[in-house]
Amino acid sequence: xxxxxxxxxxEARQVEPRTHLAELLDRLELPHQRVAxxxxxxxxxxxxxxxxxxxxxxxxxxxxxxYEYNLAALTRPELAADGLFDRAxxxxxxxxxxxxxxxxxxxxxxxxxxxxxxxxxxxxxMDRLDVRxxxxxxxxxxxx
Numbered sequence: 520x521x522x523x524x525x526x527x528x529x530e531a532r533q534v535e536p537r538t539h540l541a542e543l544l545d546r547l548e549l550p551h552q553r554v555a556x557x558x559x560x561x562x563x564x565x566x567x568x569x570x571x572x573x574x575x576x577x578x579x580x581x582x583x584x585x586y587e588y589n590l591a592a593l594t595r596p597e598l599a600a601d602g603l604f605d606r607a608x609x610x611x612x613x614x615x616x617x618x619x620x621x622x623x624x625x626x627x628x629x630x631x632x633x634x635x636x637x638x639x640x641x642x643x644x645m646d647r648l649d650v651r652x653x654x655x656x657x658x659x660x661x662x663x
Contacts, residue, residue: 520535520536521536522534522535522536523535523536523573523574523575523576524575524576525538525543525573525574525575525576525577525578525579526576526577526578526579527543527547527579527580527581528579528580528581528606529606532547534546534573536575537572538572538573539568539569539570539571539572539573540556540558540563540567540568540569540571540573540579541568541569543573543579544556544568544581547581554581554582555581555582556568556579556580556581556582557579557580557582557653558571558573558577558578558579559577559578560578560580560649560652561652561656562653562656562657580610582610582613582614609648612644612648613648613649613650613653616630616634616641616644616645616648616650617650617653617654617657619633619634620650620654621657625654625658627641627642627645
């Protein structure tokens with residue numbers, strides 16, 4: 520059976536069909552403890568990685584990658600042209616907003632106040648960075 524193409528942080532990777540997320544992380548030599556995974560813009564719980572198979576064309580975002588992995592990616596000019604810096608900034612901003620929302624018990628108004636920004640700006644950023652869907656999932660897992 521022919522390999523399929525998945526995109527890990529924007530970089531095309533060839534993998535065998537029915538490869539699971541846990542296997543993919545092992546192949547990429549990424550430590551499971553320091554990585555959060557989004558599969559097609561949905562956060563996948565760590566407990567589900569061994570059962571979640573990837574499909575052709577899937578987009579996988581691994582956030583909070585080790586410093587060495589990001590440094591290695593910077594040495595590859597074809598990745599820099601693909602907006603690596605912009606993706607890194609978006610990942611940081613999304614994570615920062617999510618952590619701030621969680622700290623403020625998912626209250627958007629209180630989060631905007633704590634971050635010192637207008638509510639409209641926070642809402643704009645949440646829409647631009649697809650934070651709302653991730654927040655819903657995290658809030659649900661939180662029991663809130």
